[in-house]
Structure formats: C-alpha cells, structure tokens
Amino acid sequence: MEEQTIFEIIHSMDKVTNKLIIQWNKLFKEDLGVSHILILGHLKANGKSRSSDIAKAIGLTPPSVTHLSEKLVHKELVTRIIGKSDRRITYLAITDKGDEVLKWANQEGQILRRNLFEKLTEEDRLRLLEIYRKLSDF
Structure with missing residues (x-):
C-alpha cells in the first residue's frame, strides 16, 4: 500500500x-469531555478503582486521570474512598449523580453515532464493520 494512501486514511x-x-461538545452541555465520560464508564462497569x-x-496516563478526576469530584460525579487496609491507597467510585450523567452521555452519544452512520448505506455499514473487525485484530 502506498504511503500516501495510508496517510489519507x-x-x-x-x-x-x-x-x-466537536459535535459531542456542542451536544453535551455538562462541561465534560470524552475522557471524563470514559472514566465514569469504567467506574460504572468495574466498581471502585485506583487511578x-x-x-x-x-489508555491515559495516571497524572491525566488524576487531573480529570478532580473535575469529576468537584461536580460530585465521583467520590474518593480511602483504602481500609492501606490508607495510602485512594479509590474513585461513581456516585448516583455520576451514573445519571453517564446515562445521559450514552443517550447523546447514540444520537450522535446514529446521525453519523445514517449517511452510510446498509452495505457501507456492513463493509465498515468488517474493516473495523479486521483492524481490531491488529
């Protein structure tokens, strides 16, 4: 494959x-970025976790998660929990408010993705799915 083609892809x-x-930031008015939502999603799926x-x-650095979690704590979307057996360990846990924001973010994300993929035919979507499955094996 030519270098130019790879670059264009x-x-x-x-x-x-x-x-x-950009569309996400316009649509979702909570002053949170995608990385914040990824953290909330991780906490929802995995329970309390260390940064x-x-x-x-x-796929973020620990200092990035620490920085992002400050806003989540300030907005009361997550809470910090001190480890019982080792007080040096701090966990993050999603709050009920954080769970509601995550649900709303997922709903808005579904609308955004639906609008994006409506531009494709069913055949295009199936081909794209096949391509992404191949690439995910990378």
Missing part, C-alpha cells in the same frame, strides 16, 4: 474523530 479517520468530538488502574484500562 489516517487523516480521514482523524477528521471524522475530530468532527465527532492507575483506570489509566491503564482506558
């Missing part, structure tokens, strides 16, 4: 991702 993927992020475990699971 990567550039096009980045453009779509950037447009999705380092969250970072590893969602």
Whole structure:
C-alpha cells in the first residue's frame, strides 16, 4: 500500500474523530469531555478503582486521570474512598449523580453515532464493520 494512501486514511479517520468530538461538545452541555465520560464508564462497569488502574484500562496516563478526576469530584460525579487496609491507597467510585450523567452521555452519544452512520448505506455499514473487525485484530 502506498504511503500516501495510508496517510489519507489516517487523516480521514482523524477528521471524522475530530468532527465527532466537536459535535459531542456542542451536544453535551455538562462541561465534560470524552475522557471524563470514559472514566465514569469504567467506574460504572468495574466498581471502585485506583487511578492507575483506570489509566491503564482506558489508555491515559495516571497524572491525566488524576487531573480529570478532580473535575469529576468537584461536580460530585465521583467520590474518593480511602483504602481500609492501606490508607495510602485512594479509590474513585461513581456516585448516583455520576451514573445519571453517564446515562445521559450514552443517550447523546447514540444520537450522535446514529446521525453519523445514517449517511452510510446498509452495505457501507456492513463493509465498515468488517474493516473495523479486521483492524481490531491488529
């Protein structure tokens, strides 16, 4: 495959991702980014977690998770829990308010994705699914 073609594919993927992020920020009025929602999603799925475990699971650095969690704590979407057996360990846990924000974010995300993929025919969507399945094996 030519280098130019690979560059065009990567550039096009980045453009779509950037447009999705811009649309997300317009649609979701909670002053939270996608990374905040990923943290909430991790906590919902996995229960209380250390920042380092969250970072590893969602592909961020531990300092990034610490920084992002400050806003989540301030907005009362997550709470900090001190470890019982080792008080040096701090866990994050999603609150009921955080759970509600996560549900709303998922609903808005579904609308955004539906609007994006409506532009494709059923055949296009099936081909895209096949391509992403191949790429996920990378």
